[in-house]
Amino acid sequence: MKWKPPSRILPSLFLLGAICSLAAQQAAPGSSSYTPESQASNPGPSALSPKEMQEERARVQMAEKRYDAAIQTYLDLLKDDPKNALYMNMIGIAYLDLSNFTLAKKYFLRASKADKKYSSAINNLGMVYYHQKDFRRAIREYQRAAAIDPNQAGTHANLGFAYYNSNKYPEAAAEFQKAIEIDPRIFERNDRAGTMVQDRSVTNHGLFFFTMAKVYAQKRDAEHCAEYLRKSLDEGYKDIGKAATDPAFKDVINDPVVQAVLLRVVPTEQKGSATHPGA
Numbered sequence: 001m002k003w004k005p006p007s008r009i010l011p012s013l014f015l016l017g018a019i020c021s022l023a024a025q026q027a028a029p030g031s032s033s034y035t036p037e038s039q040a041s042n043p044g045p046s047a048l049s050p051k052e053m054q055e056e057r058a059r060v061q062m063a064e065k066r067y068d069a070a071i072q073t074y075l076d077l078l079k080d081d082p083k084n085a086l087y088m089n090m091i092g093i094a095y096l097d098l099s100n101f102t103l104a105k106k107y108f109l110r111a112s113k114a115d116k117k118y119s120s121a122i123n124n125l126g127m128v129y130y131h132q133k134d135f136r137r138a139i140r141e142y143q144r145a146a147a148i149d150p151n152q153a154g155t156h157a158n159l160g161f162a163y164y165n166s167n168k169y170p171e172a173a174a175e176f177q178k179a180i181e182i183d184p185r186i187f188e189r190n191d192r193a194g195t196m197v198q199d200r201s202v203t204n205h206g207l208f209f210f211t212m213a214k215v216y217a218q219k220r221d222a223e224h225c226a227e228y229l230r231k232s233l234d235e236g237y238k239d240i241g242k243a244a245t246d247p248a249f250k251d252v253i254n255d256p257v258v259q260a261v262l263l264r265v266v267p268t269e270q271k272g273s274a275t276h277p278g279a
Helices: 009-025 036-041 050-063 067-080 085-097 101-114 119-131 135-148 153-164 169-182 205-218 222-234 240-244 256-262 268-273
Strands: none
Touching: 050 067, 050 085, 067 085, 085 101, 085 119, 101 119, 119 135, 119 153, 135 153, 153 169, 169 205, 205 222, 205 240, 222 240, 222 256, 240 256
């Protein structure tokens, strides 16, 4: 009788191929476009077109911070799709991460002209100006991006930072408030979301943390308010005690977690008045 291989060998080979495919997809979990959902829906390299395989290669290269390689891959993709705003935007992000602001600006401008409603590219153009400390132009671009898509929490956060670094603190607080309303965890996430870049660099960290405490106080979020008050205190900010009488803190001032921070900075003789008047 002629020998036949066990029938379970063939399924095992398919299983091995599936494992290899899954490993390739998991190679870049830090990618800005990577999500478990996208991984689950990816049918694997065998089902991808050559263009899709190039796009996946570029995403992996970006995740691995191999920006020069990613730029070349996106440039190759642009040869066949010269008006693709996404490719231009991603090239701009790569150049921004390389601190090549001139070329980053060039590609963000190209992307925003190829698709005038592409708010991410306009936001990222604002990031170029932000890094160059041209906050006036950064604000203008962030405002343009927010007008196109007002539901992008990252754009409002970026606009808030630009206002803050321009010493426009009320405007900054208003934008931070909008960002939190859209995404309550916006300030707990990393600084990139897909095709949009965010920045958290500020001057005078103590004042910034106090401003954030005020924003959360107005949302009646005592936990986050206290957290930012503590950060402000750790940075040596000397006016934290003003929260005791600032109307912005009236809804959380008597919360134990907020009081615990204030009692660290209010002089002993004033501890009895470290609650909001009328409380």
